[in-house]
Amino acid sequence: MFCKVTIISSMRFALLDNQRIEATPRAVGSCPSCKADMVARCGTKKNWHWAHRGRRHCDHWWENETEWHRTWKNQFSSDWQEVSARDETGELHIADIKTPNGLTIEFQHSAIKLGEVVKRTNFYGQVIWIIDATRRPTDAIQYERMLEDNYPERFDGVDIYTVYYEETRLLKEWGALGVIVGFDYGGDNLCLLTAAQGYSRYLFDFPKAEFVRRVIEGKPLPVVQFAKPVQRRYRRRRL
Template sequence: MLVALTENDNIISLASLRLEKEELLQLRHECTFLCPACRNEVILKLGTKQAWHFAHKSKQSCTDELEGESPYHIEGKKLLFEWLQKQKLDVRLEPYLQDIKQRPDLLVTTTKQTYAIEFQCAKISPQLFNKRTFTYQKNNLIPIWILGGNQLKRQHRNIYRLTSFHWLFSNNYFTKSPPQILSFCPLNKTFINLKNLTAISSNNSITSPSYISLKDLSLQKLFDFDKPFPDIGAWLEAKKLWRKQRLHLSQSQQFLRRLYYEKGQSLWLFPSEAGIPVSFHYFIETPTYIWQSWLLEIFINTKKIGDTFHCTLVRRAFYTLVKKGIFPLRMLPLLENGSYFLAIDGYLKFLCHVGILTTRDQVIYEKTAEIPTQKNLAQAIINDRYLFLRYLRMK
């Protein structure tokens, strides 16, 4: 931590003090420092390998739930604090909020809102993430979670490895835009904003990353939104990968394969009408081609032209598979709008757009065309591109 109290409750901030090491050594000799959260004694560490900071004495427990801080984390907090100060904003570093017993890394107060900024450089549990987020929201504080750049892993071009932990940070602050993840690297003093997130598996996502230097950005412009434009090439490459056979299948893949095998069909020749990145698809961790193929097989391929079904039946059947763990959902506490059933509704709307279904009230759907059967992999790849372009014209 960068902030401690003296025995007289004076605040000592290493980010604000402009003291040389000799002066800090003298201060350490003269004062006893206390943790603002638990009021146990902390030590001022002035080593040469790590950033100067306060630390609890060994084997002491603290009521604050923050993880042990790395030099990377400490340096990032200092840079973000100075960045906000230069903008003439009312910013406090590591304030302990007694009423809610939480200590954000930064607290920024404007004329309209107060923001609790968390710079997270190590993995924490979804339960702790949700607890801290909901506590801020309940107390009229807007939580802004910034992921440490050390947590990002680029797989290929604009494809990043994003696990369920990373998706906790997905947000659409101040807009109704698709989700994005904000990251900061203190080593090169750069924000990395992963925009237009499109999930292609439980661990990989297509994104449009933007890199902005700390000195070229303000808090006001931090969440400016660019109109999304799906990466056609990356998405079609993802569909090609889905069509390649694998030795080890996930539970959801095995489930879908059994449905196809009963009819003598190959899982890897799933309809091109499946695997569409409809709005809110990211609420469902299962890849789109799996849950959409299931929907086509259960609610459309089993019906004749002119037959109808109610969207509630689809939602109920889907949720049954969620409870069984076949179609897991993502936990997205920072997204104010959206849900898995809106993803289902968006997919039904797409099927109406391409002429498979019709509806008058978005509740009852009628089958109006058969879904073409894929003859081989080459034909499937051609059809994938055709269907995806039709989807783009729909947006």
């Protein structure tokens, strides 16, 4: 269902006669956000996509898409994809997914500075970050070693790990954010990270299909609501 292919693309949609359209050969359109002219890129090596004509992308937060991005976004309605809004300064930002309930989902493949993550999180408010955890091979190794060093607590039918928030490189990068973060290691489950107490964090596997279903139906993730803190000592691992 979710494959890992590093094919780079840009925006999926442009506007033609106020209708969102996808790129096709010789199509014309404008950017739904900044209204600039868009060029349809329809080659054989990359996903068909739209690119701004003669200028950088109108949202400096925007990350060029991989097939990983596109596959995730296609799990949701096209009306929820690439939704733009302006901050208090008038600067434009485009959410990967924005639901009618106000939830934003951001899919992040490339490296990103913590300061920018915090700015985006503060701007969107209700946001879930999904991280491509296959980009660095060592992240999966560190993840497996961390689970070997911890014992899960069974709660509501789910194995919940309470881990130190800097125990791996990914946790150091994302563990202090204070919102739900999903690490995608390429399987059928997301590894969901939620805040616990102090330096502790909850970590548990959650099916991707169920995650998508709950977002579409506007339902919360039940394990996050009912999990309880577990007191445990943690060994800091050298990364």
